[in-house]
Amino acid sequence: MSDNSVSDSPTPQRADTPSADRTGYRGTKVRRQRVRAAWLFLTPMLLSLLIVAAWPLLRTFYLSFTDASLSDTTGGMFIGFENYLVHDDGAWYGLLADPVWWTSVWNTVYFAVVSVSLEVVFGIIVALLLNAEFKGRMLVRAAVLIPWAIPTIVSAKMWAWMLNDQFGIINHLLMLLGIIDAPLAWTADADLSMWAVIMVDVWKTIPFVALLVLAALQMLPSDCYEAAEVDGIHPLKVFFRVTLPLITPALMVAVIFRLLDALRVFDVIYVLTSNSTSTMTMSIYARQQLVEFQDVGYGSAASTLLFLIISFAVVIYLYLGRRQLGVEQ
Structure with a gap:
């Protein structure tokens, strides 16, 4: 085979070439965009859960360490673990x-x-x-x-x-x-x-x-x-x-x-x-x-x-x- 035929054959692209770097960059960029889009769609749901679930749950945790009664839930005194043991x-x-x-x-x-x-x-x-x-x-x-x-x-x-x-x-x-x-x-x-x-x-x-x-x-x-x-x-x-x-x-x-x-x-x-x-x-x-x-x-x-x-x-x-x-x- 002549030298010209060898020189005309396509050279395999190395993994560390600029083209491969650009491909990896684009993949990472698309992945980041998808993550941002996912968080954008999840934010309203997470805020709703924070309002309707997290706050009542945290308040229940707090009230369990007080002697609050049903007639006055805000006037209870902090008593530590006495309700538990x-x-x-x-x-x-x-x-x-x-x-x-x-x-x-x-x-x-x-x-x-x-x-x-x-x-x-x-x-x-x-x-x-x-x-x-x-x-x-x-x-x-x-x-x-x-x-x-x-x-x-x-x-x-x-x-x-x-x-x-x-x-x-x-x-x-x-x-x-x-x-x-x-x-x-x-x-x-x-x-x-x-x-x-x-x-x-x-x-x-x-x-x-x-x-x-x-x-x-x-x-x-x-x-x-x-x-x-x-x-x-x-x-x-x-x-x-x-x-x-x-x-x-x-x-x-x-x-x-x-x-x-x-x-x-x-x-x-x-x-x-x-x-x-x-x-x-x-x-x-x-x-x-x-x-x-x-x-x-x-x-x-x-x-x-x-x-x-x-x-x-x-x-x-x-x-x-x-x-x-x-x-x-």
């Missing part, structure tokens, strides 16, 4: 020494774990049924969403009438079927009341979990299922080894939303059982201290601990979920 005359007082508070914590955690677990299991089953091909599938999908569309107060009041021990239809049907011999006080019996509110909550929120799982099922590739069908793999193995891992991200979203709702549950339990100790949650305990006992400082301390417990549970769940999905920390 204080030792006086050889005994411990405060929220952390109150057995009713710890009962409400246990009730809340128990309610959250059992209800969310049942909702996930039944939600997956309902989603799998709705994902199958059958006549009238769209009508059934719309009907399944009805419990989720009903306001919580309305559905809780409706179930309170159905679970009534004297004229409730639930007892009537169970006695008609011979399952029970006498009416049961579902919302008054300490052994049944927690399961009653769990049943009502599960009935209402199964459609939410099923909707998220169904959306994930609709996006799954059909190639995996066709290959499994050709290989003759059992449907249960296909579900646990193919379907479940693929819908895990959607399940994590459903669980985190339901966990947040379950840990701060108030309305459904208060309508069904009011201030009963057997079903009292942290939210009901805080409301009782704030409204009925008019102790804003003590109630704010309960609300603060509720916020911290929920935050801790969510952080732990997200951390474990990221590790399970293999996301780098």
